[in-house]
Amino acid sequence: xxxxxxxxxxxxxxxxxxxxxxxxxxxxxxxxxxxxxxxxxxxxxxxxxxxxxxxxxxxxxxxxxxxxxxxxxxxxxxxxxxxxxxxxxxxxxxxxxxxxxxxxxxxxxxxxxxxxxxxxxxxxxxxxxxxxxxxxxxxxxxxxxxxxxxxxxxxxxxxxxxxxxxxxxxxxxxxxxxxxxxxxx
DNA sequence: TTCTCGATATTCT
DNA sequence: GAATATCGAGAAA
Numbered sequence: 305x306x307x308x309x310x311x312x313x314x315x316x317x318x319x320x321x322x323x324x325x326x327x328x329x330x331x332x333x334x335x336x337x338x339x340x341x342x343x344x345x346x347x348x349x350x351x352x353x354x355x356x357x358x359x360x361x362x363x364x365x366x367x368x369x370x371x372x373x374x375x376x377x378x379x380x381x382x383x384x385x386x387x388x389x390x391x392x393x394x395x396x397x398x399x400x401x402x403x404x405x406x407x408x409x410x411x412x413x414x415x416x417x418x419x420x421x422x423x424x425x426x427x428x429x430x431x432x433x434x435x436x437x438x439x440x441x442x443x444x445x446x447x448x449x450x451x452x453x454x455x456x457x458x459x460x461x462x463x464x465x466x467x468x469x470x471x472x473x474x475x476x477x478x479x480x481x482x483x484x485x486x487x488x489x
Numbered sequence: 490t491t492c493t494c495g496a497t498a499t500t501c502t
Numbered sequence: 503g504a505a506t507a508t509c510g511a512g513a514a515a
Contacts, residue, residue, distance in 0.1 A: 347507070
């Protein structure tokens with residue numbers, strides 16, 4: 305089942321949790337990469353000090369203030385892209401960072417994007433790695449995941465296959481006590 | 490296994 | 503000019 309707008313127009317924390325287990329599918333020409341999402345983080349509201357949105361609208365973060373279901377991709381540490389999905393209640397602010405996944409289909413294409421000789425469990429265990437494995441770069445910023453023609457990337461709902469837990473978020477220095485990271489036990 | 494550290498560019502102060 | 507929603511290599515253990 306494809307995820308629709310009502311899925312993303314909910315509380316950012318709820319969406320982050322519900323995305324665990326869902327399949328992220330990428331089509332390149334006639335080849336398919338299918339990844340099960342295993343780790344997410346919520347960046348909710350303009351008052352979350354760890355969020356890009358905490359200092360108001362800027363050229364980079366403006367999508368977080370806009371429609372839910374849009375991809376928000378940003379460049380970080382001079383070399384990596386991170387892939388988010390805008391998700392929040394109407395007229396609110398927030399996005400979910402996709403931090404990790406496991407391969408369901410398309411291992412060959414993933415290795416081609418990530419480099420040969422990488423152990424399976426290291427292919428998708430980080431936001432920069434996930435984006436690179438799927439061939440996601442800054443050109444994807446603003447892509448509408450809800451559009452009718454799901455030609456190149458889309459999301460399908462799946463039940464989680466294991467219990468989910470929450471922990472503090474990774475790589476931040478502010479609001480480190482908020483347990484807004486979700487992943488499998 | 491856990492750690493430290495350098496690379497690198499965009500964004501914001 | 504400083505910080506950053508990271509990664510991988512290499513050392514220590």
